[in-house]
Amino acid sequence: MMFKRILTLRTPNSLSFLTTSISSTSKVISRTLSEQIKQDIDIDIEKWDLLSAVCLERHPVITKSMPDIETRFHNMLQQMEFENSTISDFEMQKQNNKNRKTIQDFEDSWKEEFTNFKFAERISENEEDNAVMSLRRKLDKNLVLLVEQKIGDSNFWIPPQSIRKHRETMIQTAHRTVQELCGNNIKVKFYGNAPIGFYQYKYPKNLQERGQNGAKIFYFLAKYVSGDISPDIKHCWLDREELKKNLHPDLHKSLVKFLLPD
Amino acid sequence: MIGVLNLANAVFRASLISSSRNISTYIHPLYFRATEVLLGEPLKKKKRLDPAIVRAREERKRKKLQKRIRQLEKHANHMKPIFEIDTLPELLQNEKRTCHLSVPLSEKEIERRKSLEKEWCKYKHSQWTKDLHVIKSIIKSQEIALKELKAVSKQLYKKAVEFDDLYMPYSVTGPVYTPSIKNYDSPDGEYIETTVKYIGE
Numbered sequence: 001m002m003f004k005r006i007l008t009l010r011t012p013n014s015l016s017f018l019t020t021s022i023s024s025t026s027k028v029i030s031r032t033l034s035e036q037i038k039q040d041i042d043i044d045i046e047k048w049d050l051l052s053a054v055c056l057e058r059h060p061v062i063t064k065s066m067p068d069i070e071t072r073f074h075n076m077l078q079q080m081e082f083e084n085s086t087i088s089d090f091e092m093q094k095q096n097n098k099n100r101k102t103i104q105d106f107e108d109s110w111k112e113e114f115t116n117f118k119f120a121e122r123i124s125e126n127e128e129d130n131a132v133m134s135l136r137r138k139l140d141k142n143l144v145l146l147v148e149q150k151i152g153d154s155n156f157w158i159p160p161q162s163i164r165k166h167r168e169t170m171i172q173t174a175h176r177t178v179q180e181l182c183g184n185n186i187k188v189k190f191y192g193n194a195p196i197g198f199y200q201y202k203y204p205k206n207l208q209e210r211g212q213n214g215a216k217i218f219y220f221l222a223k224y225v226s227g228d229i230s231p232d233i234k235h236c237w238l239d240r241e242e243l244k245k246n247l248h249p250d251l252h253k254s255l256v257k258f259l260l261p262d
Numbered sequence: 263m264i265g266v267l268n269l270a271n272a273v274f275r276a277s278l279i280s281s282s283r284n285i286s287t288y289i290h291p292l293y294f295r296a297t298e299v300l301l302g303e304p305l306k307k308k309k310r311l312d313p314a315i316v317r318a319r320e321e322r323k324r325k326k327l328q329k330r331i332r333q334l335e336k337h338a339n340h341m342k343p344i345f346e347i348d349t350l351p352e353l354l355q356n357e358k359r360t361c362h363l364s365v366p367l368s369e370k371e372i373e374r375r376k377s378l379e380k381e382w383c384k385y386k387h388s389q390w391t392k393d394l395h396v397i398k399s400i401i402k403s404q405e406i407a408l409k410e411l412k413a414v415s416k417q418l419y420k421k422a423v424e425f426d427d428l429y430m431p432y433s434v435t436g437p438v439y440t441p442s443i444k445n446y447d448s449p450d451g452e453y454i455e456t457t458v459k460y461i462g463e
Contacts, residue, residue: 170418191429195408
């Protein structure tokens, strides 16, 4: 309104170029306004609830154990590399019998240092680490976060999701979902603003009569970076096989489309 | 003169904000008014230097530079040696260095390696086709999701596919063989500094 008044005030005594520029700006304004109206109408006609869900993955920390063929080929390549390499200065020194003993001593001490160093276990024996809620379980696998959420009357184990609020973009909803359902201690990184998966379902008849047909869920992929989920939230980190057992089969089908298999 | 100007100023302002709630005492020259805040400080007196001292200083500077130039010129013909190149002819002369493989491989071993390589090729090919399927399925899934989003709302779709340079410099540290040790304080390695400083460096 204010802007329009200014326009009407200015136009009578302004030059021709001014009027043209003003008319173009007003065109732009009217266009955006109409678009906004159209968008709202779109959603109203459809009568679908829009939801954003986050597939939060903890990527493998350690490498997978090599299958048989890989180990055999690896050994062969190492053997070939060793055969084709020339003798190093150190080995030449060792071959000269002069100070053979000191060199042997050196080698022994290095070996001892290596054997004495204790690497962390690849598979943790700590029971606490292997619990479903722990981030340190199954270090060589991709884990997906599921939380217990109430849908309708019953609870389901699903990737965290929430309904889009007015004026939010889908990715903003996804960010909010992580914050609300996993707490502020966790740091995640999204893989893009565009949804990567889609799933929709219809509400039961009695709910449909009240106005909404069903829910359209847009999935976003994110990776766990650091931090922890507060322990009072019911959650679990599952690998691909466990995911299949714990998810609704239809939902699992649409998730598997974009999750990397093991 | 200044008073008159102030008055003019005040009148001008009063006309601008005739209906405002501001109360101004700047209307009449005889009214009280606050002086402007002075944020200056008296200028410092410049120290005068003896011209002889200034000249001596410049002379010293010039001499220092000249000395440095002379030093550099003295070693102008000396190139900085490159060790890698120096050792190369030496290596070429020393052809008696042998490979680790002393005896040629047996027929059986060669055959084994060949078959293993074939097996490896098959394995890798199957892996590659699997990867292709996965990539295709992911792309398809995203296409469906975006199509659905577009059908729901054009604006949300536009926001979703907009370029966002928040994601662009992407870095990741890959999986390792053993997980990190908790609270491990890695020791600094010992080293002997062997870098040679050359003149003119």
